Amino acid sequence: MPKVPSPPIPQALKGLPPTPDEVTPGTGPSDHAKEAGITVVDWIDERTSLSGTGRWLLFRKVPKGTNWAYTLGSATLFAFLSQAVTGVFLAMYYRPDATGGAYESIRHITSEVFAGQLVQGMHLWGASVMVVLVFVHMGRTFLYGAYKYPRELTWVIGVVLLILTMVMALTGYLLPFDQRAYWATVVASNITGTGPIVGPYLADFLRGGPEFGVTTLSRFYAIHMLLIPGLMIALIGAHLYLVSKLGTSAPPWRQARKDTQFDTIEA
C-alpha cells in the first residue's frame, strides 16, 4: 500500500491541541451564547439522537462522476416546497365558491392584495416548473440506469409521485374558475369517463355527480390542498429515505477499476 502524502497543515494547527485542564473557559457574553446553543442542541440530542440521523441523511458518500444532473431531485423537492408555501398563503385569500366567489377572490388576490400577483404567479408558474422538473429528473434516472437493482422501489414511488403531481396540476387548473379552467375541467372529466366500464363512475366521482355541479369546485379544492399534498409529503419522505439508505448510483460511463484488489477468502 503506497503511502498517501499528507496535506500541508497551517502553522496554527501544528503541534498538540491543549488538554482540557489547560483550556480556560471564556466568560464573555459571546462565550455564554455559544455555550447556551451547545447546551440546547445537546439537550435535544440526548433525548432524540437526531444528530446521528442528520449525519446519516446529509453526510453520505457519493460516487465519483456525480454531476449537476444529480441535483434535479433536489430541484423538484424545492419546487414542491415552493408550491406548498405559496399555496398555503393563497388559501388564506381563496374562496372555492362556484357562483362567482372563486373567480372574484382570484381577481382580488392578483389585483388588490399586496404581493398577491407575485405569490399567485409563483404558484401558477411553479406548477409548470415542477411538472417539467419531475420529467427531467425521471429522464436522468432512466438514462443513467439509476432505476436498476436495488433502487426499483425508489423508481416505483417516483412514478406514483409523478401521477400525484399530474393530479395536482389537473385539480389546480380549475381553481381560478375562468372560462379556460371550466372547459379544461369539463374536457378532462369527460376524458376520464371514456375509460371502459369504470370510466363513467370515475368521472361521476371526480365531478361529484353526472354534471359539473355545486360541489365540483370544492371537491377539486379539497383534493388539491388536503388529500394529495398529504400523500405526496409521505411518499417524498419514503423516496428520500430510500435515497439515503441506498445511496446514489454512479453514472453509467464510470467503470469499476479493474486493478482493485478485493479481499478473497483463501481456500
Next chain:
Amino acid sequence: MPSKHDRYKSKYTTDRRVPGAFEGETITRRRFMTGGANVAGAIAAASFTLPPLALALAPVFEAGTKRWEVAGPSGEFPDDNYIPVTITVTPGIGQVGKTTVYVRKHNPELDTDKYDRNRPYIAISSRCAHAGCPVRWVSAAERFACPCHGGVYDILGKRVGGPPPRPLDRFYTRVRNGQVEIGPRYSVNSELKPFSPRGPGEPLDGIGQYVYPAQFDEKK
C-alpha cells in the same frame, strides 16, 4: 421430524411446546389478546374512514333531479332551423349550471327515424359527443360544428365528420300551456335510439352501451 399426525393438532398448543400454552388450548391467550387488539384497532380505524369515504362516493349513486325548463312559446320555433335556448341544468351555481340547447319544431320530412315520430319538438344538446366542448349551429351550412377538435354533425345531430363517436345528445320536450318545455337529457346511438344520458366520448353502438354502462340510478 414432524409426524403426519401433527397437522391435525392446533399450531398454538402445548403439544407444539408453544410458551404460554396450557393443556387442551387451541389458541394461546397471548395470541387471542393480540388478535383482539388488532381487530379493535381495525374497527376503530374503519369507523372514521368508512363514513367519509361514503360521503365522497355518494354522488356516483345519486340520481340527478328531473327538471323541466321553459324554452319559449311553441309558435316561436321553426321546423327547418334551430333556435338556441339557454336552460339551467344544475341550479344553484349561477352561470356554470347553464347550457345551450338548440330547439326546433318536429319536421315530418326530416325526423323520419321511428324514435322521433312522436316528439313535438327536437332539442339538441350543445355538448359535443367527443370531449364535451360547446358546438355551434351554423344554419347556412345546416351543420353543428365543434371548435375543439373539428367534430361536425348534420341537422339531426348525426355525426358527419371528425372524432365524435355518437350523435349529439338530446333533451326530452313537451308542451305545457303553449310553452315548449325542456326536460332531462338523453343520449342516442347512430340510429337515434334513446339511451340514458352518457358522458361525451362514450360510443353507444355495438358493445359500446355495455362498455360504458349507465349510471346506477338510471334505467338503460
